Amino acid sequence: MKNKKRILKIMSIFIGIILLYFGFLQYKISQYSSTKAPSNADYMIILGARVKGTVPSLALEERINAAARYLKKNKNTIVIASGGKGPGEDISEAESIKTELVKRGINESRILLEDRSTDTYENIEFSMEFIPKDAKIGLVVTNNFHLYRSLMIAKDEDLAVSGIPAKTPLIAIPKSYSREYLAITKYYLKKWTPFF
Structure with missing residues (x-):
């Protein structure tokens, strides 16, 4: 009986710690959900x-819409569309971004393609090759659930950028957030544990 109570107590503590951890992650994500981007990036x-x-x-599509709204107001900002071609994709994600921006009235001369990356780390790393040398103000556009980790990765690369949070489609919220909790955990482990 005592062993059973002890096990239940340990399980309760463990579950409590997990809930607190996920609450912390949600707090960090929500901090970036209403970020206001500087003008004239x-x-x-x-x-x-x-x-x-x-x-x-x-x-x-939400990322593209958020980007297009900013670009229409800030005519001198250039765009680095980032993303390679994965399974089930007939064109690269970068090419899809460019096509959709042009449909929304953004001149294609403003759009550069980074079409090799396969994850967020590579998105940031490979996109840095396209940043003008004299650039001072930079932005990263992604869905609100993804912005916290993206900006942390950029910071690790000594890239000082602000974020534009795009909406997350309602249908995608459960899957997107649960995957992002795991991705942030992996990021923390990779950053803070030398053997990971």
Whole structure:
């Protein structure tokens, strides 16, 4: 009986710690959900997301919409569309971003393509090759659930950028947030534990 109570107590503590941890992650994510971007940025990196054939997923479409709104108000900002071609994608995510921005009235001469990356780390790393040397103000555009980790990765690369949070489609919230909790945990482990 005592052993059973002890096990239940340990399990309760363990579950409590997990809930507190996920609460902390949600707090960090929510801190970046209403970030206000500075005007007249020199460049903008739009992080890729899934493309279905040639059509952007709902999450990617929200990123494109958020970027287009900013670009229409800030005519001198150049765009780095970032994302390679993955399984089930007929074109690269970068190409899909460019096509959709042009449809929304953004001149294609403003859009540079980074079409090799396969994850957020590579999105940031490979996009840095396209940043003008004299650029001072930079932005990263991604869905609100993804912005915290993206900006942390950029900071690790000594890239000082602000964020533009795009909406997360309602249908994608459960899957997106649960995957992001795991991705942030992996990021923490990779950053703070030498053997990971």
